[in-house]
Amino acid sequence: MDFTALSKRELEGTKAELEEDYRRFQEKHLSLNMARGKPSCRQLELSNDMLATLNSSSSFLSSDGTDCRNYGLADGIPELRNIFSAMMEVSADNIIVGGNSSLNMMFNTVSCGVTHGFAGCEPWGCQKGLKFLCPAPGYDRHFKVTEYFGFDLVTVPMTPTGPDMDAVEKYAENDPSVKGIWCVPKYENPTGITFSDETVKRFARLKPAAKDFRIFWDNAYCVHDLTDDPDRLLSLWHECEKEGTLENVFFFSSTSKITFPGAGVSAMAAGDGNLRDIRKYNSVMTIGPDKLNQLRHIYFLKDINGVKAQMARHRAIIAPKFKTALKKLDTAVKGTNTASWTTPKGGYFISVDVMPGCAKRVVELCKNAGVTLTGAGATYPYGKDPQDSNIRLAPTYPPLEELEQAMDLFCTAIKLAAAEKLLSEKL
Template identity: 45%
Template sequence: MTNPTPLADLSADDLAARLSTVRADYEALQARGLTLDLTRGKPGADQLDLAAGLLGLPTTYRDRAGTDVRNYGGLDGLVELREIFADLLGVDTSAVVCGGNSSLTLMHQVITAMLLKGGPDSPRPWSQEPTVKFVCPVPGYDRHFTMLAELGIEMVTVPMHADGPDVEAVRALVADDPSVKGLWIVPTYANPTGSVCSTEVAAALMAMPTAAPDFRIFWDNAYAVHHLTDAEVKSADALGLAAASGHPNRPIMFASTSKITFAGAGVAALATSAENRAWYLERLGFASIGPDKVNHLRHVEFFGDADGVRAHMRKHRELIAPKFAAVDHALTERLDGLGIAEWTVPTGGYFVNLDVLDGTASRVVALAKQAGIALTPAGSAFPHGQDPRDRNIRLAPTFPVLAEVEAAMAGVAVCVELAALEKLSA
């Protein structure tokens, strides 16, 4: 497309002609009988194959201290694995607890423990408060929001910028309202925007005054090592910044190998202050006598150390970076300059954030479905699935093979233009 005219600047006649042409393109798309899926950020089979060596491990059942990992014990996880997570997350090994396969489970455990028992600095359990609220940067991770909704926690939103949450908006919410107990953030290659929380923003979040003495930042560093370019971003030192500001208990960091090894059989970890860690392990001790240390040892043997993880992730990048490039190519080729869509070109993570003409995201998703292309529901990156502008769509290109991503995104671009033309012609 050469120097396209923004659709909003077209005359009525030109708009009608363009609409007729794009409807024909859409009918041709439907006639292809596609069955494509861009709904979830799952690793593709070729990515899972990279970790096939895990299936033959571990070769021993003893850790380096000689402990039999098949038996009970070791509530905080295998120290060798904790060392690997500590290196990757930039924290001390003493801060880390390694658990089962799901970081979401760890988050749920922490929140429910806060509700039932309160934290080390809580005046009372959160469940005894009249209201509990969390600050949710948007667009954000839908599973964070559905977890809060299921637990009856109210959500208040702030904009997510390229350098992290809108600090002034967060400050205004937490300063005088003791019912605001937490903040979600995916600090590195955020879901779905790909934003990276800067050290300046992280420092401000850790240092800001809060009316709630037990305010927590749930620092979900799910994509800390999921780089798409040679410029490998280093996450802000959340724990160090919090300790320096006098709020060591504020952040609780979460991570996992779910998109590094096997999505359903990896290892999750949390890292936090010594006081929070002791509190968490005390709660956990009533529910478990230790994690799956055999799986811990399996991962330690497979990677060796943190550099082994980094080398493994470069193999992931080789597989998925072309898929992200295909998304950008398809959207640029059809939509660039039309004034009806903006999208991210992330340098890491698992998603592309697509903002279409206000009021058309739901229509785009519906059109795509009718053409055999499944997209995440419009608004899913907002609490309760409600995008006030009906413009946001999260694209997840990792699971399909490259040819399917190319076909799906060419189709999505047609749907975006058709929905915009319909609205502008109404």
């Protein structure tokens, strides 16, 4: 039933039915949350054994002989670099392993640019009218960092192959006030798409107008596959090496969604020049990261095969949730012409585009019936979706049966909001 083809009378009837459905949801007094990309309790349990890897009789020495209980080793323990090197497809020598938050590393990197600058350029904080490219829909916390530091956020459309590279090139190669771009290149937050080979190559070939333009390549979901035919991301590191453009990029990743979201390990990589700037910053900022937690990760994951085995266990828990969420949409919304959505092969999110002007209403309807979604607009710079259309679904946290209830409500809300809108247009 295509809602856009219904007469006013048919729409009124449909809306009345949907309102009746909605009331029944309200009577259930749900209290469910699909707002953030949080692993579920069952996923957390997959890493519980990591906690017992260290005890009084453990060896606390890293491979270079450092006692991980004491001060030192600003770059983190060497053995973890190999794991991140394999995960991120970057050179192990150019990795810094840090604390529990890659967002914190990205924030520090932007902050370093603002107060001290990169490659000998004037600090960003001393330059005026700076801009940062934000492919949208994208990750709200990325956008917030550059917003907090006073950049003008420039929206670049996200396409099924990655950011609109015509737009990226136009801005970055012609305007020296454009200083960087946020990217989640694999299983993007929230669309779940993976940048195509051509997109990665165009990033590697980018010739920014500003010498201190930087690509923030947040490969947060690099090993977070959910199917037997996972997406394959071309290594930007290797492409940049070929093009001689390594200094244009900061690479990030973490184990937040491999081990524990609150107690994982973050990592970044960069070319030698950028690393010099970052290491200087780090040497003043801290005496070193928590190396015992890094050691726990080594003892628990061992190597990249350990990571892959752990991700297979995550997949077994998460994949059915994605399947359920997508099936509910297929069953209840497909063919109604009220929404479209992505079918990700990995990551943490499904991106749903409801009828323009309806996203806030859908989120409100869900909230008033006890289901919290990511705020409408969150996936756009400044939290403002110009179409009021995009909603990010995070299906990992609720248990399966709760997810089913939440998705039933969500589907009803999509159609109810659409019926309201279409009717208001016929008045």
